[in-house]
Amino acid sequence: MPPNPASSFDAVFIGAGHNSLASALHLASKGWKVAVYEQAAVAGGAAKTGEYTLPGYRHDWAAMNLSLFGGSAFFKANGPELMQNGLEFVPVSKPFASAFPDGGWCGVSTDLTETVANIARFSAEDAETWQRLAADFPTEAPHLFGLLGSPMKMRALAYFVFKTIRTKRLGGTLDFARFLLQTPRDFLHGTFRAPQVQAMLGAWGMHLDFAPDIAGGAMFPYLEGMAGQAFGMVIGKGGADTVIRALTAALTARGGVVETGVRVVRVLHGNGRATGVELADGRVITAGRAVIASTAPSALPRLTGTDTPFDQSLRAYTHAPGTMMIHLALSDLPQWRDPALRRYAYVHLAPSLDQMARTYQQAVAGLLPEEPVLVVGQPTVVDPSRAPEGRHTLWLQVRMAPGTIRGDAAGAIAATDWAEAAAPFAERALDILERYAPGTGATILGKRIVPPTELEADNPNLVGGDQVCGSHHLSQHFLFRPVRGHADGSTPIRNLHLTGAAVWPGAGLGAGSGFLLAQKLTGK
Numbered sequence: 001m002p003p004n005p006a007s008s009f010d011a012v013f014i015g016a017g018h019n020s021l022a023s024a025l026h027l028a029s030k031g032w033k034v035a036v037y038e039q040a041a042v043a044g045g046a047a048k049t050g051e052y053t054l055p056g057y058r059h060d061w062a063a064m065n066l067s068l069f070g071g072s073a074f075f076k077a078n079g080p081e082l083m084q085n086g087l088e089f090v091p092v093s094k095p096f097a098s099a100f101p102d103g104g105w106c107g108v109s110t111d112l113t114e115t116v117a118n119i120a121r122f123s124a125e126d127a128e129t130w131q132r133l134a135a136d137f138p139t140e141a142p143h144l145f146g147l148l149g150s151p152m153k154m155r156a157l158a159y160f161v162f163k164t165i166r167t168k169r170l171g172g173t174l175d176f177a178r179f180l181l182q183t184p185r186d187f188l189h190g191t192f193r194a195p196q197v198q199a200m201l202g203a204w205g206m207h208l209d210f211a212p213d214i215a216g217g218a219m220f221p222y223l224e225g226m227a228g229q230a231f232g233m234v235i236g237k238g239g240a241d242t243v244i245r246a247l248t249a250a251l252t253a254r255g256g257v258v259e260t261g262v263r264v265v266r267v268l269h270g271n272g273r274a275t276g277v278e279l280a281d282g283r284v285i286t287a288g289r290a291v292i293a294s295t296a297p298s299a300l301p302r303l304t305g306t307d308t309p310f311d312q313s314l315r316a317y318t319h320a321p322g323t324m325m326i327h328l329a330l331s332d333l334p335q336w337r338d339p340a341l342r343r344y345a346y347v348h349l350a351p352s353l354d355q356m357a358r359t360y361q362q363a364v365a366g367l368l369p370e371e372p373v374l375v376v377g378q379p380t381v382v383d384p385s386r387a388p389e390g391r392h393t394l395w396l397q398v399r400m401a402p403g404t405i406r407g408d409a410a411g412a413i414a415a416t417d418w419a420e421a422a423a424p425f426a427e428r429a430l431d432i433l434e435r436y437a438p439g440t441g442a443t444i445l446g447k448r449i450v451p452p453t454e455l456e457a458d459n460p461n462l463v464g465g466d467q468v469c470g471s472h473h474l475s476q477h478f479l480f481r482p483v484r485g486h487a488d489g490s491t492p493i494r495n496l497h498l499t500g501a502a503v504w505p506g507a508g509l510g511a512g513s514g515f516l517l518a519q520k521l522t523g524k
């Protein structure tokens, strides 16, 4: 987008991820004059779509699943405006499944009878448990969503606890707190009998950095399982960038400015107050009311040039292991041993909790995992517009990949530089896919491998290819995301705020931190 001549705004945003754009739209709707500056050539951060393999094949660069956005408070408030500006979802009735080495599989569909039949193949008792959990979900969901949507301030939390005690009583509230602290393995072992059902749900923890034995991870397998059952999934018509295109169009229609291809190099401040930003091309943009940085925490002190205890905490912020993406253009869908798997949006190749725990541990130790977890996204199953007729795209998320390689757990890849290790590690991932779906390799028409280093080069917030911009482990979540006392994005510099995945409620396309901040700034 061409440079905008204006140089004075109420609020200036650093980075055009969806949180910034959502936040900017809310501010603009309240009459603020806003501008968003993005260093990449295209807005969207980790929500971008492009023809990364062959012409006519549209791939989601990073995020594909838009359920968090579709279910967000921001979307509830702004859905009609976004739809008018071109937002289009495609509903998915079979959101996810897991395939197992013996050719078996288990999957969740919005048709409860179907899910129950899938689970019953492994355990009749688990099928009954699933029905009970699904029946209870409408009563349980408001507590979890209430917590995840609440500002992380003591007052708001106290009110949340008070409300929970009123409905759940003290015992129920303590059980809820215990559930929030549990590891995925504790929850899954305590709830289900069949290892396959446990693995199918445990795979959701691996989308974040909640391997089976990490405290605080139980809610993700539960929430994704139940939400998948109740609502399915949504993806973007034509690509996840439908969200970004609609947000940008709505924002510019309200007079907001979105400029890409220009990096913010400095936050200007004086007398303890932020006054604007300096761009890489030398322009100075002033912000009368707010400078809002959607950066990785460690990047903020580099922009402010300060070294306060707050800055030291930001530098100590920890990142999760990285991700490698593989985009494929295919002449057919994967040749799963059971073609029933061709109907699911995601197929997880994460056959057991033990394997997931091992994979995570190896990545944390800096090793290329022997058997990475694969999330096989099949968007063209529900959105054929993303590929030429009869052809398909495949979105392969390879979890976990160390940002910095210290070695190879399988002892086969000598390279410790991603420039050399990417190809053989991608081959390892594709060999795994081939084991589960023999013959898929022969259908590959085009391939694009994106190692963690390239994810970070494209979007500096994905430090080491960390797709969640910071671990969500308990010590860095809730009141502690990104730093105790600043979970609302505030900083010691007046009018300077942080937003994005590193701020409560964290990663994903739920526009949570951006919307909470904009509501705070405008008094709703």
Ligand SMILES: Cc1cc2nc3c(=O)[nH]c(=O)nc-3n(C[C@H](O)[C@H](O)[C@H](O)COP(=O)(O)OP(=O)(O)OC[C@H]3O[C@@H](n4cnc5c(N)ncnc54)[C@H](O)[C@@H]3O)c2cc1C
Pocket: 014, 015, 016, 017, 018, 019, 020, 037, 038, 039, 040, 043, 044, 045, 046, 047, 061, 062, 063, 064, 065, 066, 067, 068, 069, 262, 263, 264, 265, 294, 295, 296, 323, 325, 397, 455, 458, 459, 460, 461, 462, 466, 467, 468, 469, 499, 500, 501, 502, 506, 507, 508, 509, 510
């Ligand atoms: C591989 C992958 C798969 C994912 N899959 C899903 C999924 O399916 N569903 C889901 O809900 N979530 C998914 N996520 C997570 C989700 O995409 C992110 O949590 C989300 O995009 C974070 O949004 P954000 O608003 O914080 O900013 P980001 O999307 O991180 O964007 C931040 C932007 O700021 C820009 N920026 C940073 N510094 C500067 C600067 N100094 N000057 C100018 N611009 C700057 C960056 O270039 C970037 O464009 C995935 C993430 C990845 C990486």
